[in-house]
Amino acid sequence: xxxxxxxxELIYEILSVVxxxxxxxxxxxxxxxxxxxxxxxxxxIGKVLSMAQYYGKYPCHRVVNSAGRTAPGWxxxxxxxxxxxxxxxxxxxxxxxxxxxEY
DNA sequence: CCTTTGACATGTA
DNA sequence: TTACATGCCAAAG
Numbered sequence: 001x002x003x004x005x006x007x008x009e010l011i012y013e014i015l016s017v018v019x020x021x022x023x024x025x026x027x028x029x030x031x032x033x034x035x036x037x038x039x040x041x042x043x044x045i046g047k048v049l050s051m052a053q054y055y056g057k058y059p060c061h062r063v064v065n066s067a068g069r070t071a072p073g074w075x076x077x078x079x080x081x082x083x084x085x086x087x088x089x090x091x092x093x094x095x096x097x098x099x100x101x102e103y
Numbered sequence: 104c105c106t107t108t109g110a111c112a113t114g115t116a
Numbered sequence: 117t118t119a120c121a122t123g124c125c126a127a128a129g
Contacts, residue, residue, distance in 0.1 A: 007126090028112085041124075041126070042125095046110035050109095050110055066113080
């Protein structure tokens with residue numbers, strides 16, 4: 001059997017972790033990358049999550065970058081987070097100090 | 104095969 | 117936290 005195939009397995013692992021992020025908290029791409037044993041592939045997480053929206057059922061809106069910035073071109077993400085109680089700072093970033101997911 | 108790209112991270116200032 | 121530079125690594129061209 002082929003193994004190490006990316007995308008599909010990667011998608012599965014990523015979504016599994018994303019599904020564990022509690023409402024009202026956010027996780028960074030690097031944080032997720034680390035949880036699936038690919039700490040150097042933070043960028044791929046974003047790549048996969050950009051498609052994950054089509055899967056619907058996953059809270060991919062709870063993933064932001066290390067600075068707490070929301071995904072470019074996806075303004076609605078902020079609304080989704082605010083609906084869960086996540087507050088944004090005046091600069092438009094999530095207050096990571098308070099909302100970053102601790103596992 | 105080589106180059107570019109990307110929902111990023113991290114060190115330094 | 118921001119801004120800039122550098123590193124990363126798979127995917128797409």
